[in-house]
Amino acid sequence: MDISFLLNGERVELRGVSPTRTALDWLREERGLTGTKEGCNEGDCGACTVMVSDARGSRAVNACILFLPQLHGKALRTVEGLAGPGGEMHPVQEAMVTHHGSQCGFCTPGFVVSMANAHLKGDTGYDDALAGNLCRCTGYAPIIRAAEAAAEVPVPGWMDEGALPEVAGSVSSRDMTAHVPDSVDELAELAARHPNATLVAGATDVGLWVTKQLRDLPEVIFLNRCLDIQEIEVTDDAIRIGAGVTMDRVLDLMREYFPSYAEMLRRYGSGQVRAAATIGGNIANGSPIGDNPPVLIALGARLHLRYRDTRREMALEHFFLDYGKQDRYPGEFVETIEIPRQPDRLRVYKLSKRFDQDISAVCGAFNIQVEDGTVTEARIAFGGMAGIPKRAEAVEAALVGKPWNDEAVVAAWDGWEADFQPMSDMRASSEYRLLAARNMLTRYLLEDLGAATNVREVRP
């Protein structure tokens, strides 16, 4: 297929590119731009971080799981493109030298790009901005010192991308294996006509099918140009999120409505992953350890599916039928997620070995309504506890009608084993998963009563 984008300020026209060619391989193998490194080839280390800009602004993303067609009409900036026209270093590059932020240097280009992106946006939350960049040498301290020093220096003029390439209409696609619809209607038609096509939005999961499972994807539909599936609508009765909304935007949205959800999303993937991954993708791929579904189930979210012009909706928990099996017909796709407006009683507890950028061993979402000291309604859902994201129905039933104190926790005790028989794997044992899930209810209660329960809120 033929695509066009800006590479370090210069327009690039590519003809006949393979739809699953990664930006990283293309940069390194065809452009000789070897500053961008391959560290893990799965989006977890950030050594391949590049900046991608469009009308929404710039973001740092992982080039190793970024397919070239996703760049169509955008601007791509690599570490080689951070220096000024006269070769002068970008302020973050300068600061990284001065503050000894590099040792072996292999992760450094990725760090520098993430830092330049944060610098551009005036973002000083470095722990979050750099959570997706792993460094094995420095222990991070000098990198943070460098970022802080660079924040004092203004953004250089050359970081302005200028005009993005004009790309009119659909991407030409001579090989019929890749489609790049420009609207959700077009997508609906394509998905129906090509029911076996793989839908690619952010490619943070599908990317790994290609780079790790070495799968050939015979037919691909890219969603990133369907702007009308990337809309957020907040009304008096609901928050409606288009399936193509990326997780960085969901995070921003939830800061206002459900801060505990936002706090979980702050730890979801990394900046690079959140900038690419979509909420629809996280739901539609049906993973039992996706972090959005349990939260959305606890919030009573409804899923809107579409096949051509036929739409249907369902409670999100009904979408997940069994491990790897969802209630979705061939050619049907997730269009919108709708969360009913409600008083915020939500708490989300994401449990993993490492706080940031780690897949949950257990992700528990609690939404318990209490009136006059008595539980009136409970919606509790978990990821990592079963083959699908699942509600704790027995626990919920045991809680409703109970006084909201430790009696309720005791009453629910046996419900946990009735609801869940979690597996043991490399992330956690079955015993720990069950124990921690139980304790999360205690945490929810005590937090409600005002106790200190969060290690992240403790200061030295």
Next chain:
Amino acid sequence: MSVTKPLPHDAAALHVTGKARYIDDIPVPPGCLHLAFGLSEIAAGHIAGIDLSDVRSAPGVVGVWQAADLPSDCDCSPSLHDEPLLSDGTLHYVGQPVFLVAATSHLAARKAVGRAKITYEAREPVFSVDAALAADTRFEEGPRIWEKGDAAQALEAAPNVIEGSLEMGGQEHFYLEGQAALALAQENGDLLVHSSTQHPTEIQHKVAHALHLPMHAVRVETRRMGGGFGGKESQGNALAIACAVVASATGRPAKMRYDRDDDMVITGKRHDFRIDYSAGFDDEGKLLAVDFVQYARCGWAQDLSIPVADRAMLHADNAYDIPALRVESHRLKTNTQSATAYRGFGGPQGMLGIERVLDHVAHALGRDPLEVRRANYYADYDDTRPGLDPGPPPQPPATLPDESGDTDLTSRGAPGPVGHAPAAPAGVQTTHYGQPVEDFILNALTEKLAESCGYAERRARVAQWNEETPLLKRGLALTPVKFGISFTLTHLNQAGALVHVYQDGSVAMNHGGTEMGQGLFQKVAQVAAARFGIPLDMVRITATDTAKVPNTSATAASSGSDLNGMAVQVACDTIRDRMAEHLAGLYQADAAEVLFADGYVHVGEATLSFAEVAKLCYEGRVSLSSTGFYKTPKVEWDRIRGQGRPFYYFAYGAACTEVVLDTLTGEYRILRTDILHDAGSSLNPALDIGQIEGGYVQGAGWLTTEELVWDDNGRLRTHAPSTYKIPACSDRPEIFNVALWDGRNVEETVYRSKAVGEPPFMLGISAFLALSDAIGACGEAYPALDAPATPERVLMAIRKVQDGV
């Protein structure tokens, strides 16, 4: 003078602009082949049948090799000749290379591998310590045992005794640049190999051996690694050999880099250990006797396991003067990756054993662990004391190393001669292996750190906070490090350098050390600039190259700047002396009074630029090139008896860490860390602090979130960063104070500096013991926490403590 200056890493500007070249960034001539291994899917057994026809016919495939197609067994082992490049039919672990594919692209090679059809005849694998003991699968004939005093008797007589067992996991290196090599066939059958290796000479040796070439036919070049940490001491051999075989067979350039998952599945990691202990002590907590049994899981091949396990034994005392100490070490053979060198090289495992004992003793007595530690410290160095007898002159080795040509003599896995080890003079404090501890500073260093970090007040504050906070608990621990510096295989303690001064006064410098991010090149360049009295930008450090400096030891054991800095110093001084002599003749001055400083040379009344002097010397037909050679003095070691002086000196440090944990889930944070570390008279304080900060975080990672999990079939389940969790940015301590101890090395090292690569890694032990301290606040019982202390292990330990088990 350029030494002692906090200058940036020599390649910092290249790093941040993306211009620093790693193996995969080197432009290659057209026609380059890309290699990938097909791997064993079972842990033990044989290949019953193998059909690679679909691999051969895969798009882009140019060649496929099995063991029988190789020019030799292409042994990759740094020690026992027990690692054929490709399986000879026998399989020893999941991930063992079985066949080799060469294709026109990296992706094509990886895709082709998946088309192999292999059937297996499995046998019962050996995974655990207990299974290996039961099957008696081990390296060496039996356990190695060293003893000082009579531990059994002293334990019998001790008023208090504790017993326990500690398990500690291994550790994946997770160098950001995976293993990589590139081989280019030269005329006359010679080979040029670019390798991401800490040990170019070993790569040269192994490639030469594999292809039946003399070593002079193989040149190995290493400009830099994207991280090593021990993981590139021997684990790069297979890739370099594979590339050499393919380049030699096809005449085409051959490159191999492991995909991250392959890297983690194929290569060795830090040894995991179980340590059983009994300790006897008086009512004040003074240790009377300790008995350790160390079990190391070495994996399927010997690799460097013997010296790793030795170093674990050598650090079983850490900072403590223990009257009776017995260490028994089992080196167990298991059907897993062959465990290998990793920063600290067994030292961290041995040290964690004794730190656990001190912690346990303090708990048993209800005393502050720091108080108990200090009560057991060796006595500090006293510079008023008369010098020690240097001992008898060195003797020729009693047994000679293997001369078959198969063994790389420069490997730490090489069989060494049995060293002579003169006994220490009476009345001198010694370690359990008889080395006098003459440079101890931890009493003063600990005092200073405890004061600067407010240990006593914070200890009280933590206790009070824990009283008031039911769900969250804080913990605090201050632990010391005493780490022995030198290769324990004594003959490796040598280094060479090659220095050229050009007619324009610019200097090119080469040495046997490799750059993996530690800043070795910059430190050594600073030494060279200081010797000539010239600005640093007149010194160019060039890639490590076996054609320039031969027979080098690995850049390992923290020895890089000690050894190579000295070798460069010697080479520079040789040239400088020649220059001085020539100038003295020209100016009728005394050569000893020619002064090289600030870019100028002062001779008599005259002052010349260094460039002018270079020109004068050239015209005067003075050689402006020299090699330099250095060997560490004083080291002598008998590893069989466990007696002697394996280390030239010790490096010291201490860290205090405070943590907070959640008793409901076991989640935790490191809140604050204070470190005071001894780098001697630092060659470059900025680079040294970088090693300390990074070492601490890596050490804390080993003991907290970094968990290796194998399933029941021996498959590594944590084979990518999605499942194996090294510390991320927010895991560093919120408050992180690092300072250098102000002191010089009592031994005559380069500018009296001290090695700093490995020692700070073990400062991370304080994070682990702070967690244990916090768990201890949940009840009466001793936490007996195992490592890594994942939230799950922490929660389970809390439950045990709460139940009083």
